[in-house]
Amino acid sequence: xxxxxxxxxxxxxxxxxxxxxxxxxxxxxxxxxxxxxxxxxxxxxxxxxxxxxxxxxxxxxxxxxxxxxxxxxxxxxxxxxxxxxxxxxxxxxxxxxxxxxxxxxxxxxxxxxxxxxxxxxxxxxxxxxxxxxxxxxxxxxxxxxxxxxxxxxxxxxxxxxxxxxxxxxxxxxxxxxxxxxxxxxxxxxxxxxxxxxxxxxxxxxxxxxxxxxxxxxxxxxxxxxxxxxxxxxxxxxxxxxxxxxxxxxxxxxxxxxxxxxxxxxxxxxxxxxxxxxxxxxxxxxxxxxxxxxxxxxxxxxxxxxxxxxxxxxxxxxxxxxx
Amino acid sequence: xxxxxxxxxxxxxxxxxxxxxxxxxxxxxxxxxxxxxxxxxxxxxxxxxxxxxxxxxxxxxxxxxxxxxxxxxxxxxxxxxxxxxxxxxxxxxxxxxxxxxxxxxxxxxxxxxxxxxxxxxxxxxxxxxxxxxxxxxxxxxxxxxxxxxxxxxxxxxxxxxxxxxxxxxxxxxxxxxxxxxxxxxxxxxxxxxxxxxxxxxx
Amino acid sequence: xxxxxxxxxxxxxxxxxxxxxxxxxxxxxxxxxxxxxxxxxxxxxxxxxxxxxxxxxxxxxxxxxxxxxxxxxxxxxxxxxxxxxxxxxxxxxxxxxxxxxxxxxxxxxxxxxxxxxxxxxxxxxxxxxxxxxxxxxxxxxx
Numbered sequence: 001x002x003x004x005x006x007x008x009x010x011x012x013x014x015x016x017x018x019x020x021x022x023x024x025x026x027x028x029x030x031x032x033x034x035x036x037x038x039x040x041x042x043x044x045x046x047x048x049x050x051x052x053x054x055x056x057x058x059x060x061x062x063x064x065x066x067x068x069x070x071x072x073x074x075x076x077x078x079x080x081x082x083x084x085x086x087x088x089x090x091x092x093x094x095x096x097x098x099x100x101x102x103x104x105x106x107x108x109x110x111x112x113x114x115x116x117x118x119x120x121x122x123x124x125x126x127x128x129x130x131x132x133x134x135x136x137x138x139x140x141x142x143x144x145x146x147x148x149x150x151x152x153x154x155x156x157x158x159x160x161x162x163x164x165x166x167x168x169x170x171x172x173x174x175x176x177x178x179x180x181x182x183x184x185x186x187x188x189x190x191x192x193x194x195x196x197x198x199x200x201x202x203x204x205x206x207x208x209x210x211x212x213x214x215x216x217x218x219x220x221x222x223x224x225x226x227x228x229x230x231x232x233x234x235x236x237x238x239x240x241x242x243x244x245x246x247x248x249x250x251x252x253x254x255x256x257x258x259x260x261x262x263x264x265x266x267x268x269x270x271x272x273x274x275x276x277x278x279x280x281x282x283x284x285x286x287x288x289x290x291x292x293x294x295x296x297x298x299x300x301x302x303x304x305x306x307x308x309x310x311x312x313x314x315x316x317x318x319x320x321x322x
Numbered sequence: 323x324x325x326x327x328x329x330x331x332x333x334x335x336x337x338x339x340x341x342x343x344x345x346x347x348x349x350x351x352x353x354x355x356x357x358x359x360x361x362x363x364x365x366x367x368x369x370x371x372x373x374x375x376x377x378x379x380x381x382x383x384x385x386x387x388x389x390x391x392x393x394x395x396x397x398x399x400x401x402x403x404x405x406x407x408x409x410x411x412x413x414x415x416x417x418x419x420x421x422x423x424x425x426x427x428x429x430x431x432x433x434x435x436x437x438x439x440x441x442x443x444x445x446x447x448x449x450x451x452x453x454x455x456x457x458x459x460x461x462x463x464x465x466x467x468x469x470x471x472x473x474x475x476x477x478x479x480x481x482x483x484x485x486x487x488x489x490x491x492x493x494x495x496x497x498x499x500x501x502x503x504x505x506x507x508x509x510x511x512x513x514x515x516x517x518x519x520x521x522x523x524x
Numbered sequence: 525x526x527x528x529x530x531x532x533x534x535x536x537x538x539x540x541x542x543x544x545x546x547x548x549x550x551x552x553x554x555x556x557x558x559x560x561x562x563x564x565x566x567x568x569x570x571x572x573x574x575x576x577x578x579x580x581x582x583x584x585x586x587x588x589x590x591x592x593x594x595x596x597x598x599x600x601x602x603x604x605x606x607x608x609x610x611x612x613x614x615x616x617x618x619x620x621x622x623x624x625x626x627x628x629x630x631x632x633x634x635x636x637x638x639x640x641x642x643x644x645x646x647x648x649x650x651x652x653x654x655x656x657x658x659x660x661x662x663x664x665x666x
Contacts, residue, residue, distance in 0.1 A: 388567060455550070479551060483548040484552060507534075508539055511547040
């Protein structure tokens with residue numbers, strides 16, 4: 001290929017990419033004032049309740065009940081007897097999130113999930129044009145005995161992207177629904193019973209387990225990478241992204257090491273596999289806000305995926321190190 | 323726009339003559355083809371977007387339209403206008419996609435419903451399309467009504483009323499008789515009218 | 525097999541009635557749909573691949589040297605970067621159901637976003653065996 005030609009093109013790429021980055025800001029949906037205020041009030045909320053959660057894992061829909069207790073930034077989640085997570089306990093504070101697994105007597109320690117990113121709906125934005133998503137407000141009915149206001153985030157074709165049902169006085173999110181791009185529910189929770197401002201026992205946000213092993217995502221990364229025979233590459237903290245989970249997923253008969261990272265503003269997934277992946281197929285699979293960047297390193301395919309411009313993902317990929 | 327306030331009429335359609343529309347088309351010329359994409363990409367996408375369920379499918383199909391057109395571009399002989407040619411490819415791809423997703427062809431009655439009232443041609447000051455389309459509920463109802471329509475009706479409606487294609491061009495694109503184009507257009511418009519009537523009146 | 529009832533022929537005057545024209549004006553006024561720069565860049569790359577496949581011996585003359593279309597230049601530049609960085613960017617192959625593989629990765633990412641938004645559990649849900657290092661036997665206060 002003509003290098004001079006490529007050189008001119010490079011200049012134009014930078015122009016195009018910088019405008020793509022600028023338009024990234026425009027893509028973030030603007031929260032209605034009432035909703036912003038609700039989220040602000042909810043930061044100091046105290047409640048306890050039971051919620052029904054529906055999630056999709058590996059394409060399969062699962063439903064379970066969670067018992068949730070919250071006091072400001074402290075959170076405790078336990079699971080109903082008979083659920084697949086029965087006996088597990090999650091405690092989150094400003095410092096970190098710890099998930100206890102009784103079968104192995106393990107405590108898995110993660111960063112605290114960023115509330116800002118959750119509230120911003122950034123990860124669920126669709127459409128590349130500024131203002132391509134909008135909020136509608138309506139009556140949300142009565143949920144868990146509380147009268148709610150419903151905020152729906154929709155795309156330019158009025159397809160629902162996400163819904164939150166808020167109890168206005170407390171700012172409590174009583175129900176939350178996320179839709180996929182075919183209009184099906186991709187995940188949701190709904191409180192079925194709720195007590196605002198309950199009495200919370202001292203020590204509710206602490207747990208003592210004799211002999212428990214503490215495992216961090218970086219530990220999982222080292223072990224899994226070693227078993228797969230690939231380098232344990234990770235993003236450094238300086239990147240702004242914190243490693244939140246590591247696991248291996250079987251994809252079309254190939255093992256893929258999956259790392260989930262979160263920052264205040266966005267989420268990135270890093271995939272590593274020995275399988276060869278076609279870059280154009282990856283691009284074709286991406287839609288809307290989702291961008292991916294693929295590279296190979298010594299025969300390992302590395303894919304970064306998230307809602308950041310490709311240039312940012314490329315920069316991040318260069319920061320991967322073991 | 324007609325001098326009577328609130329009464330809208332579509333002016334006489336002036337279709338570009340084939341020679342005008344095709345004058346920049348040089349079969350086999352990459353530059354010419356690229357200009358053609360510039361001219362038609364959004365229009366083809368607009369049509370396809372309303373023919374298939376998702377934006378992603380629409381983007382894929384729109385790309386496929388131009389890929390197929392490019393593959394046969396050196397044989398393009400200008401007997402059909404560029405527009406007719408491209409929308410023919412687009413329509414066929416949309417129908418193929420619908421078949422693959424097992425949506426199937428919807429049966430549609432082509433008999434005019436006896437319940438439809440004869441409209442009296444009076445000025446209707448409520449009827450302001452731009453203002454109506456600013457209303458989210460109206461837009462949603464309209465989009466839904468279009469989406470529920472069969473592909474046969476929807477395609478004719480979009481090609482005629484959105485793309486300003488003539489009956490003849492539509493007949494060539496969809497490989498149907500001109501009489502069928504008119505019937506389907508009438509039926510499509512009537513269905514839409516019924517779908518949004520109450521919103522306009524309220 | 526004829527699935528449809530016999531069509532009723534429609535007179536032109538019916539198509540030009542006020543009510544019909546109102547609907548026509550509504551359709552005409554529907555917003556335009558725009559395609560993104562990246563869509564066009566992707567298309568240009570695909571067309572270039574077809575062009576190259578068609579005429580291997582011809583120089584890849586200026587498929588995109590026309591007008592001042594930024595999108596075309598972006599596509600060319602993207603392709604140039606793609607080809608010149610063969611060390612770090614893959615131009616591969618792998619017909620191991622590559623598109624299905626890519627789809628699964630996208631789905632994994634999207635599921636994790638949703639799971640974190642609605643559940644105490646993450647999408648990982650202990651899919652892999654836990655690490656067996658560190659701090660064995662230590663009492664732990666959460």
